[in-house]
Amino acid sequence: MSHENMEYVHPLPVRIWHWVNAAGFVLLVLTGFQIRFAESLGYLSFDSAVTIHNWVGIIVVFDYFLWFLYYFGSGKIRIYYPDLATFIPRMIRQARYYGYGIFIGDENPHHMTAENKFNAMQQKAYIMLMFVMVPLQLITGLCLLDIIDYSDLIAKMGGLKIVDTIHVFLFYFFAIFMCVHAYLATLGHTATAHFIAMFTGWEEHH
Amino acid sequence: MKKKSLLVYGLSAMFLSFALPGPVAAVNNDSCMECHSDDSLERDASAGHSASLFVDIEQFNASVHNFDEESCVGCHTAIEELDWDSDVPHSVDLPNPDCAECHDETVPAWAGSVHAEADVSCYDCHNYHAPVQVAGRLSVAMLQEEFCSKCHNASESHDWLPQKEVHFRTVQCTVCHAPQDSSHVQFRLYDVTENRYLSGNEIMNGLQISGSFMANFDTDGDGVISTAEFQDFGEKLRERNFTTDIRAELNSDDGPMSHQIVAKGAINDCEICHSGDSAIFANGRLELTSDDGEVEFAPVDGKAASNYYVEDFYALSATRVTLLDIIGALLIIGGFGVIILHSGAKKFTKPLREKRKAEQSH
Ligand code: HEM
Numbered sequence: 001m002s003h004e005n006m007e008y009v010h011p012l013p014v015r016i017w018h019w020v021n022a023a024g025f026v027l028l029v030l031t032g033f034q035i036r037f038a039e040s041l042g043y044l045s046f047d048s049a050v051t052i053h054n055w056v057g058i059i060v061v062f063d064y065f066l067w068f069l070y071y072f073g074s075g076k077i078r079i080y081y082p083d084l085a086t087f088i089p090r091m092i093r094q095a096r097y098y099g100y101g102i103f104i105g106d107e108n109p110h111h112m113t114a115e116n117k118f119n120a121m122q123q124k125a126y127i128m129l130m131f132v133m134v135p136l137q138l139i140t141g142l143c144l145l146d147i148i149d150y151s152d153l154i155a156k157m158g159g160l161k162i163v164d165t166i167h168v169f170l171f172y173f174f175a176i177f178m179c180v181h182a183y184l185a186t187l188g189h190t191a192t193a194h195f196i197a198m199f200t201g202w203e204e205h206h
Numbered sequence: 207m208k209k210k211s212l213l214v215y216g217l218s219a220m221f222l223s224f225a226l227p228g229p230v231a232a233v234n235n236d237s238c239m240e241c242h243s244d245d246s247l248e249r250d251a252s253a254g255h256s257a258s259l260f261v262d263i264e265q266f267n268a269s270v271h272n273f274d275e276e277s278c279v280g281c282h283t284a285i286e287e288l289d290w291d292s293d294v295p296h297s298v299d300l301p302n303p304d305c306a307e308c309h310d311e312t313v314p315a316w317a318g319s320v321h322a323e324a325d326v327s328c329y330d331c332h333n334y335h336a337p338v339q340v341a342g343r344l345s346v347a348m349l350q351e352e353f354c355s356k357c358h359n360a361s362e363s364h365d366w367l368p369q370k371e372v373h374f375r376t377v378q379c380t381v382c383h384a385p386q387d388s389s390h391v392q393f394r395l396y397d398v399t400e401n402r403y404l405s406g407n408e409i410m411n412g413l414q415i416s417g418s419f420m421a422n423f424d425t426d427g428d429g430v431i432s433t434a435e436f437q438d439f440g441e442k443l444r445e446r447n448f449t450t451d452i453r454a455e456l457n458s459d460d461g462p463m464s465h466q467i468v469a470k471g472a473i474n475d476c477e478i479c480h481s482g483d484s485a486i487f488a489n490g491r492l493e494l495t496s497d498d499g500e501v502e503f504a505p506v507d508g509k510a511a512s513n514y515y516v517e518d519f520y521a522l523s524a525t526r527v528t529l530l531d532i533i534g535a536l537l538i539i540g541g542f543g544v545i546i547l548h549s550g551a552k553k554f555t556k557p558l559r560e561k562r563k564a565e566q567s568h
Contacts, residue, residue: 036531038523039481046476046523050368103551105559148371159517165530172534176541183545 006202009114013070017063018198022178024060028053029175036168057141064138067130079115080130082123090120102187112203129177133170140167233288238278239263241295249298265336273339273499276308281334283307303334315462320469326357343493343501345394345403346378346455354379366474376519377456380464381486382473387463391490391508393516395443395450404450406494406502413446419494419504431492431506433513440515454511454519456486480523487511487524 010018034041034049044052071077083090093109098121102108110119118126140163143150147160157163188194189204197203238261241247245260266272271280279285281303288295305328306313316322321331328334331353338344344352354360360379364370381389395404404412406419415422423431423439431439440452456479458464473479479486490508495501510516512525519525 035480035522036526037482038477039483046480050476050522054368098548103555103558105562146369148369148375154518160520161514161517161527164520165527168526168530169533172537175534176538180541180545183549 006204007113008201009112009117009203010198010201011070012201013066015198015201017067017070020063021060021067024056024063025174025178027056028060029171029178031056032171032175036171054145057138057145061138061142064134079117080123080127082120082127087120087123091124094119094121098187133173136166137170137174140164140170233277233279233285235263235266235278237288261335265333269333269336270339271337280308281305305329309462312462312465316465319465319467321465321467323469339499339501343495345392345453346374346376346457349378350374376454376521377479378458380458380467381456383467384458384464385468385471385473386466387461388459388489389456389486390459391487391506391511392455392457393490393492393506393510394453394455395448396453397450399449403493406496408497409494412448413442415442419492423504429505431504431510433507433510436506436510436513437515440513443515451518452513452516454490454516477523479521482523482526484524487521 031044031049031053034044035046035053038046071080090109097106097109108119140157143154143157143163144167147154154160154163157166185194186192193204242259242261243263245258247259248257249255249259282300283303284300285296309328312328316328338352340349360374361370367373378389380387395409396402397404410419420429420431423435425435425438426432443450443452478484487508490506490510491503492506494504509525511519511521512527514527
């Protein structure tokens, strides 16, 4: 394969993290629905849903550490930090593109490179995701794994009901986030381009 | 030591028999305590029974049997009168008191149980001289400490049950182990600064309301505190600065059936409890027992356990908060709405883009 027009954007640890996380989240959402609506859904028994959810949850926690160690260890975490001077205009440009330009055939104002992987909207979304939403989901999930051992932490967060409410609210958020995320991923220069890139690591330039 | 005390009692009995006019007709508790308040009194042959013949009258007086004016001879029926002329004023080969004489419904419920088969009798569990009032009064933790955990260590088994300690803390053993008995969600107010449950009087005084609990909170008058009415109750507690948690647990219903503990066939199906339409969460009650021990309850919809004021209770699926699911549904509908509109618009504008592309390549 010739890599002339290609740029290596997703190093191996990122690809591993991404797909383990994606598969994990899909399983967590599916088992999560079964746990929450036990009487209406029946694709798993309550017992197996709980068991699968717990194990996958633990895998996803380790996976988060992989992401964390890789990005901080390599210093690449910078790609998540928005450049504050240009952030707002870039963000507006990007939103204009998705809401209008994309329909009339404008070019994407953002060009993906390894150093500048995310567009401004992605930066804003991903920094929230990876530093707030995902950790909160993992921490509340860990608390729920043993509500007696973690009762102090649970009390600090406002009690079991609140911890569960956070976990469930984020569950709905992730459930729909993943769909939107997958849809946005089809908006590359071809529908499958971004998907293939996340497997091979190489993104084609245009 | 024992000989001496017998002598003393013999003498005092003799003295008493002179002091009392004629033969003793009614045998009251005080007359038994003439001898049985001595903590050194022991019997000769005590095979299978306690050697000590001491009876703690203070404990007895504080027990439910005394409250209901049951007497020593109400159980020790073989003693019809005391013969103050002899050393031992009654027969010493007494038959065991029979609880069934009064608790005639409990005995058949117990009779079919694993405990009857294992010769665990009424008074292996209940202190015969000081049975505490159990029905509806003791929390799951207290019941375990007082009863089951004296002989069983449930933590050694139940490995199939995730977070078993959570279940033991919140689900009374008999809810699963006496499956014929019905159960309810028991709500109590726990004072976190004083580490104890509040009595009905304390709740009513603290709320500064007059009239009965139901008259105040059962606003629709249907005889049950609904989930909405429970919310009002929670708000009122907060207004009055209660330092309490509202606690919820699953308790067996009162009555004899909780004695029917079976060896096999305890509840092991999660979805009996963990499902949105679980019958286990149909009925509930709030304990309002008064200071003098009068047991009182306000009927509450068991689903009120899903209320945010019941901070530390969450039974997966069964007590989920519906509002949260409505918000979730809106999120999901909104997200799909955006995808559908956006992809629709892309399809619709395809000719535009093709036209532009064609122009550009010119
Ligand atoms: C995308 C990530 C996740 C989603 C979508 C998700 C979703 C859910 C949902 C919907 C429930 C049911 C809550 C209810 O009915 O109120 C639940 C329960 C639970 N979640 Fe998660 N969860 C996620 C991640 C995690 C993680 C990372 C862990 C652990 C490390 C975890 C541990 C738990 C536990 C322990 C419960 C209680 C039921 C059980 O023991 O399985 N979750 N989750």
